[in-house]
Amino acid sequence: MGIVLNQSVKNTVITFIGFAIGAANALFMYTHFLGEDYYGLTAFLLSSANIMMPLMAFGIQNTLVRFYAEHQTEEDKSRFLNLVLVLPLLIIIPVFLILFFFYPETASKLSVENPIIYDYVWIIPVIGLFMGYFEIFYAWVKVHLKTVFGNFLKEVLLRVFISIFLFAVYFGWITTIQFVYSLVFIYLTMMLIMAIVAFKIRRPQFYLKFPKEKKEIIIYSAFIIFSSSIAVMLLDIDKFMIGQYIPLKEAAYYSVAIFIALTISVPIRAMHQITHPVTTDLMARKKHTELNDLYKKASITLQVIGGLIMLGILTNIHQVYALLPEKYSGGVAVVFIISISKFFDLMLGNNNSIIFNSKYYRTVLLLGVCLVVLTVSLNMYFIPNFGIEGAALATLLSIGLYSLAKFLFVVIKMDLFPFTRKTLLSLGIIGLTFIAFYFWNFPFHPIINIILKSVLLSFFYLVLNYKLKISVDINDVIEKILKRIHIMRIE
Template sequence: MGIVIKQSFKNTLSTYIGFGIGAINALFLYTNFLTDDYYGLVAFVLSAANIMLPFMAFGVQNALIKFYSTFKTKNSLNSFLTLMLFLPFVFIIPVGLIGIFGYDFIASLLSEKNPMVYEYVWHIYITAIAMAYFEIFYAWSKVHLKTVFGNIMREIFHRFCIMILLGCVYMKWIDVETFIDGVVAVYALRMIIMKIYAYALRFPVIKFSEIEDVSSILKYSFLIIIAGSIAMVILDLDKFMIGQYLEIENVAYYSVSVFIATVISVPQRSMHQIMMPLTAKFLNENNKTELESLYQKSSLSLLLISGLIFLLIVVNINMLYEILPEKFTGGLFVVVIIGLAKLYDNVMGNNNAIIFNSDYYRVVLFFGVLLATLAVVFNMILIPIYGIEGSAFATFLAIVIYNTLKLIFVKMKLKMQPFSFTTIKVLILLTVLSFGFYYVEFSFHPMVNIILKSILLSLLYLFLVYKFKFSKDINDQLKKYLPFL
């Protein structure tokens, strides 16, 4: 776990900086510099692009990681990398042609509830391509166990650029339409920078030689599209469907609440970058001992880290809503229920990486179809009845069912599971501290309350985690960065 913890710490730091910038954007700049409908439009465009991303990438970002270490000669590796670069065009070109000849039909369908969407369908397509190739070039660097720069680009770069664009809107240097064009340009620029970095690690040599067992690679890429779609469906289908059932400003209100809850997923996102290639390596070497150790340690470490974030959000949410504009403060249930779903995601450890890189990856076809169906059905039923709270609960149900199925599957096939008695002890600690600090309030300004309560809770939590020795890896990091413990 040494390299995992080391790079995960750096990735977590950069991810939190990115989320800090994103928080300023989502909670303050968007809400004050754009009208609700345009904020909702931006959220809708990015969510739709995220849903398209797995198809545009054609599963290449995962195939790169799974198969890279299996090629032992330069010729075979160059041929493999050439295939990875060109394979996404199998989907990108036909979709582009459909867009050219069927734009009116597609745009009319997407803008039926909100007509302002009609002019921005191409923005979705271009952004999806930029996102897809960014992930491919990021995977290119991951196989060299270089994840920190890519994580900075993934978490900080585009948010910082969008902050600048929002400032330009406020100063009236650009209008809102130009701002939306600028957002698309930022994602394209991010992809180009990531490409340059990836090529600096290993410059591609275009070679179209025959690849051994190419059918397995293509089959894996095709099936992994579904697996990648699952994550995007869970993250963005709710926003997309809210835009189809409710006024588009509701997407903005929902996005604020989801953004707050999504902070819980930061440790998983950070650790996942280095766990994917390591998991693939252990599976390719049939090193079950190291794999099981990584599974259990990653689960416990993520629970301990994300548990603290969950605590800080839950105990401070009321004070945070006092700072936000009143129309954005109706999502308390959304924050809590999405937060619980994200916490469950973290407890899964590197479960996703195990399934994606094992010989059982085909099971994602079944899980993917089931989850997508459930997510759509739950949203269709609950959004018209309960609005954005119904969408949050639909997402929660879909995540719980999906993760539980994956947990059971890995246990049945690989005879390993991530939990231990320590997991139960950590959950008890989180429950006690949640109820213990939720009702603690100080008679200061809300921001002062948030800072003061967060410091007290964090110190107590870290002390208890260290004292009870829940995790050796976490304790080692606490000793290193908090020498007073």
């Protein structure tokens, strides 16, 4: 097994484990231990810090991956590392100076609707700084083809630390206010561990001179700031803007609904670990036919897997909310809206990998800028008028239009198309399964209901997909499982 595939499999497992721990945090511990106000505050602070992260990192995490291989000698590599560690200070120092001298004005502006935010505004750039340097040190590890431990830190250990501090709140060892402050300690710890790992792999040697191509590096980094910021803003701008227009507790309800819906995105994050290097290789060798086949296979496979997860969520959604405090039940509509937007994005398969490895990647930046303007505008209108459902509608419209634009761009400019007749068959199976399972429940405890319905739904759905041969890859997996079961019975 090659190093890429080997680490991709490990990273996929880590991603699922991390998501499971995150589910326990978001759906149970935050809601029961922290309370809606401080859950909303936590969601606001972390979303805001995540929006600032690409700026604080100066786009260096991508620049490091892009330019590292071009430096041949040890001295050149060390000079390059010196530059990537120093460049973010061009942004970090001015940001903290502005915050220091204009804190009352900045904090007051951000806390007009929710005064609780005022005392915690300083946490946003601090955590953004730690997030940014974590990504830089993680990129330093990536270029040495050692990604597993960094992914473990990011996906698993971070959530474990949060779980520990949430339990500390539950047992009364710390207060909810102290928990909010503890976020700074958690992200600082993550950054330091990642730095130790990075420098253990390659200890930097400091030189007074920077590499000769520093101008090119700075220009590329500035470009990446915008592209990275766009991707992050699409994920977190809605939670930030909720804190500006409606009570902060609504951000807690929205965060729970978003986390449930984002479960649909797990398959594409996992498959990306495998399809991205394959896509890159096929495009580099100009294998258009093979790339088109991969595009179709990725699309239908993700559609089938994502469809199953979406059905599991939507048909059990009322039972899931029965396990949460009653105040959170207003997020059901949000789950439906966001699920639809994420599923459409899922259907496009490895669309992003194709675009970002093509000569048209700058065009995507332009589309992204337009999308950010659209997203902010829609949120400014929908959130004050429709609350968290409005935020979800704004996300559905903006993400849907962005995904459609990227899809049309790939079809028209690159002559690639992800859909086949089986796409319609798959959508028909999803619709039929939803109608068959949504409108009834077992008269048992919600957890038992969820388990029983999920088992029946999965069996019904997978049998239909298998018999109709919707996805060759999924059928191969099912047949391998059936063969192993048959062999075990014989033995």
